[in-house]
Amino acid sequence: EAGVTQFPSHSVIEKGQTVTLRCDPISGHDNLYWYRRVMGKEIKFLLHFVKESKQDESGMPNNRFLAERTGGTYSTLKVQPAELEDSGVYFCASSQVGQNTEAFFGQGTRLTVV
Amino acid sequence: AQSVTQPDIHITVSEGASLELRCNYSYGATPYLFWYVQSPGQGLQLLLKYFSGDTLVQGIKGFEAEFKRSQSSFNLRKPSVHWSDAAEYFCAVGPLSGSARQLTFGSGTQLTVLP
Numbered sequence: 001e002a003g004v005t006q007f008p009s010h011s012v013i014e015k016g017q018t019v020t021l022r023c024d025p026i027s028g029h030d031n032l033y034w035y036r037r038v039m040g041k042e043i044k045f046l047l048h049f050v051k052e053s054k055q056d057e058s059g060m061p062n063n064r065f066l067a068e069r070t071g072g073t074y075s076t077l078k079v080q081p082a083e084l085e086d087s088g089v090y091f092c093a094s095s096q097v098g099q100n101t102e103a104f105f106g107q108g109t110r111l112t113v114v
Numbered sequence: 115a116q117s118v119t120q121p122d123i124h125i126t127v128s129e130g131a132s133l134e135l136r137c138n139y140s141y142g143a144t145p146y147l148f149w150y151v152q153s154p155g156q157g158l159q160l161l162l163k164y165f166s167g168d169t170l171v172q173g174i175k176g177f178e179a180e181f182k183r184s185q186s187s188f189n190l191r192k193p194s195v196h197w198s199d200a201a202e203y204f205c206a207v208g209p210l211s212g213s214a215r216q217l218t219f220g221s222g223t224q225l226t227v228l229p
Binding site: 003004033035040041042043044045048056091093102103104105106107108 | 156159218
């Protein structure tokens with residue numbers, strides 16, 4: 001069974017450009033989460049989808065970040081325009097709905113804004 | 115607000131030595147507790163989790179962790195470290211109820227294993 005897959009694994013862009021990160025969750029997982037780790041700091045929650053609906057986006061830093069989950073399958077996280085402080089590793093995780101379910105994480109996308 | 119503290123940023127041990135990684139949490143209710151590991155180029159992998167019951171939990175790769183409510187701690191241990199254990203380790207807490215697993219992570223502990 002395929003795990004959570006994230007594309008690209010690395011991205012280097014200039015300040016002011018747009019970048020779109022993609023996450024393919026495990027098939028059948030209705031919960032999808034985005035997290036971010038800024039260098040050397042803790043991994044922080046960004047938002048949570050249940051199917052195609054945003055359940056909680058309290059962790060989104062500002063309106064330059066836009067997350068979508070079309071059809072409740074894969075998700076994209078767009079940063080437009082990117083700023084230097086957006087650099088970090090963006091993780092995606094998915095889980096089944098229900099109690100005591102484990103969240104499975106992707107390998108992350110390392111974003112560098114120069 | 116919930117928080118997780120991993121006081122050791124970097125730990126170095128010799129192969130075969132024992133290991134203990136510290137984790138303290140602050141949470142308003144009884145939490146779910148997790149340890150994840152990230153090896154180079156890999157995603158976060160769940161080592162073990164505590165929901166309820168026996169406070170000593172066993173995980174994969176020979177790791178175990180003990181939940182101590184009085185100390186708000188969930189330290190990770192391994193009796194004999196292998197070179198392949200070199201990685202970054204994250205402690206995390208999450209809500210006890212519901213399926214929404216919004217996790218709060220610590221800042222991680224980088225483990226180096228000497229031959």
